[in-house]
Amino acid sequence: MTKKKLLLSVAGLALFGGGLYGGLAYSLPLVASQIIRQNGFPEARVTNFYVTPTGFMIDHIALDSNDFSTVDHINVTMNWLDFLKERTIKSVTVKNISLTAELDDAGHFKIAGWDATLPHASGNGSSLLPVKSLFLQGVTVDLDTPQGDLRIEGKLSLDTPDATGQTVQYAVWGQQHQLSFDTKGSGKLSANGDISLTTTLNEGRLNLPNVELSRASGQLTVQKPANGQPPVYTGQLIAGKINTLGALLQNVTIDLDTTKAESLYFRTSPAGYQNINLTGRWVT
Numbered sequence: 001m002t003k004k005k006l007l008l009s010v011a012g013l014a015l016f017g018g019g020l021y022g023g024l025a026y027s028l029p030l031v032a033s034q035i036i037r038q039n040g041f042p043e044a045r046v047t048n049f050y051v052t053p054t055g056f057m058i059d060h061i062a063l064d065s066n067d068f069s070t071v072d073h074i075n076v077t078m079n080w081l082d083f084l085k086e087r088t089i090k091s092v093t094v095k096n097i098s099l100t101a102e103l104d105d106a107g108h109f110k111i112a113g114w115d116a117t118l119p120h121a122s123g124n125g126s127s128l129l130p131v132k133s134l135f136l137q138g139v140t141v142d143l144d145t146p147q148g149d150l151r152i153e154g155k156l157s158l159d160t161p162d163a164t165g166q167t168v169q170y171a172v173w174g175q176q177h178q179l180s181f182d183t184k185g186s187g188k189l190s191a192n193g194d195i196s197l198t199t200t201l202n203e204g205r206l207n208l209p210n211v212e213l214s215r216a217s218g219q220l221t222v223q224k225p226a227n228g229q230p231p232v233y234t235g236q237l238i239a240g241k242i243n244t245l246g247a248l249l250q251n252v253t254i255d256l257d258t259t260k261a262e263s264l265y266f267r268t269s270p271a272g273y274q275n276i277n278l279t280g281r282w283v284t
Helices: 003-038 080-086
Strands: 045-052 055-062 070-077 089-103 109-111 131-145 148-162 165-175 179-190 195-207 211-224 232-244 247-257 262-270 278-283
Touching: 003 045, 003 055
Parallel strands: 089 131
Antiparallel strands: 045 055, 055 070, 070 089, 089 109, 131 148, 148 165, 165 179, 179 195, 195 211, 211 232, 232 247, 247 262, 262 278
16 A cells, blocks of 8 residues: 555544544434433433543533533443444443422422423333443432421442343432431342342431331332232331321331231330230231
């Protein structure tokens, strides 16, 4: 190959690469905005989108027109050829998700910018997320309720050890006068659609006008089959005190198992009367 042909080849590759990069840099922010808008946030806006050789970065996503609900500092790594052919992503890291929400007297839950549309399935025959690794470093929900303002925080990580399933670990907590709790959980998402999650409540406290609960701990397991059958709930809640409906109860234990005819069973004693046992059952 002559020097002239070599220079022409190099120039052609450079032009092709530059054109490909420019096309991605222009189209990907539009595609990202459109995907978010179609999955529940019609006013979403993506700003400061950067394409890199190993993926892309986004500085900020406004999920509503007033910037009340936001996603900040997203870093996505991938092999571009694998992504274009198979839509697979190596990793996604999100530094912060901040949501402003409202819970009214009727129990209606709203998130700023959300139109109550749930995300669409990927349609690739698998129920797994199209990402090998996901890390949400911080999630904050500022919730306006009739009982006052609450702030709930959390974090989540997801890994894909093989094609049969994904493992997830998470923590959720809150520290307010009305509600204080600390939970951790883990679970598995199977490719066939089965979901299993176990959440442990290390310590919880509730202080509302109609109910008070203190020194609470317990565990809840949720198993959701892929065949459309109802989820199965099993677990236990232990509380040192519950004050509700004019009754002050101590040493409360609640057992839950929706596979049984008596799906819920509780036992307790009136405060100051440890020798008196009260029991109750919920028959389905």
